Amino acid sequence: xxxxxxxxxxxxxxxxxxxxxxxxxxxxxxxxxxxxxxxxxxxxxxxxxxxxxxxxxxxxxxxxxxxxxxxxxxxxxxxxxxxxxxxxxxxxxxxxxxxxxxxxxxxxxxxxxxxxxxxxxxxxxxxxxxxxxxxxxxxxxxxxxxxxxxxxxxxxxxxxxxxxxxxxxxxxxxxxxxxxxxxxxxxxxxxxxxxxxxxxxxxxxxx
Numbered sequence: 318x319x320x321x322x323x324x325x326x327x328x329x330x331x332x333x334x335x336x337x338x339x340x341x342x343x344x345x346x347x348x349x350x351x352x353x354x355x356x357x358x359x360x361x362x363x364x365x366x367x368x369x370x371x372x373x374x375x376x377x378x379x380x381x382x383x384x385x386x387x388x389x390x391x392x393x394x395x396x397x398x399x400x401x402x403x404x405x406x407x408x409x410x411x412x413x414x415x416x417x418x419x420x421x422x423x424x425x426x427x428x429x430x431x432x433x434x435x436x437x438x439x440x441x442x443x444x445x446x447x448x449x450x451x452x453x454x455x456x457x458x459x460x461x462x463x464x465x466x467x468x469x470x471x472x473x474x475x476x477x478x479x480x481x482x483x484x485x486x487x488x489x490x491x492x493x494x495x496x497x498x499x500x501x502x503x504x505x506x507x508x509x510x511x512x513x514x515x516x517x518x519x520x521x522x523x524x
Contacts, residue, residue, distance in 0.1 A: 353519035354502060366492070366500035369464035371428065371454040374441025382496075384452060388521060389424040390504075391492040393470045395431035395485050396443040401506070403447075409491055410448035411510035412517065419514070421521055425451040430472040431485050432461045468492060468500075493517055495524070 348354070369381045385391075390409045394402035406427055413423045427444045429435035435443075435455045444453030455461065465472060470488045477483035490503040491513070501520050504513050 350501060350520055350523055353516065353523065355516065356503065362500050365467075365469055365503075366494055367467040369460070369467055371456040371460055371464060372437045374437050374444070374453055376437045379454065384426060384454065385424075385494050385496050387422055387424050388493065388495045388517070389426050390517070391426045391428065391468070391494055392490075393428045393430050393465060393468065393472070393487060394489075395429050395487070396435050396439055397431065398485070401489055405489055405491065405506050406447045406451070408506070408508075408510050408513065410451065412513040413448060413450070415510055415514040416517060419518065421518060423517065427451055427453050428461070428464055429453070429455040430461055430465060430470070430487055431474075432456060432458050434481070493520060497524070 367381070370378055371384075373379050390413065392402075392406055392409055394405065396402070406425075409425050413425050416423050425444075425448050427440065427447070429440050432455050437453075437455055440453035440455045442453075444451040454464075456464070470490070472485055472487035475484045475486065489506045491506075492500055493502045493504070493516075494500050502516065504516060508516070
């Protein structure tokens with residue numbers, strides 16, 4: 318019975334509300350990072366994140382193990398995004414720089430959910446314009462969908478009369494992931510870079 322309940326909880330990791338995925342996991346009793354969490358996440362964190370294969374800026378296939386080689390901030394968006402994605406990725410980059418000044422090494426990662434327009438070259442240029450160390454990733458529709466599903470993100474293309482100009486609804490969480498622990502926490506876009514850096518540092522200090 319307990320096993321069945323655990324599976325059910327993992328299956329309900331995210332609920333889409335108004336186009337945004339809302340996580341509703343409960344906190345486990347043996348969570349080493351409990352004091353750092355701002356959301357009800359603990360024993361079920363293994364349900365978020367996992368294997369993926371995507372293309373880097375040179376068109377080379379990279380696995381999650383090759384991308385997440387150090388503590389990383391992972392964000393799903395698209396380069397044609399008019400406002401949300403630029404704001405969020407710049408915030409993430411500023412948090413990375415703050416943590417660098419404090420002596421922590423963090424890898425920013427941008428994964429496109431718009432593979433039709435976001436070629437490896439386009440994603441690479443976008444990522445490097447935001448931060449010189451940011452890894453930009455894209456892939457086939459199937460690869461992007463698999464990565465999105467692994468992180469329980471939401472995206473939906475809006476139809477347009479012009480096939481080259483359309484918007485994509487998507488969730489806007491940024492994910493803290495490490496090679497050793499996998500997914501640790503998500504950060505909402507309302508947080509400023511200093512707040513985000515403080516939150517990430519809390520996790521890193523407990524590793």
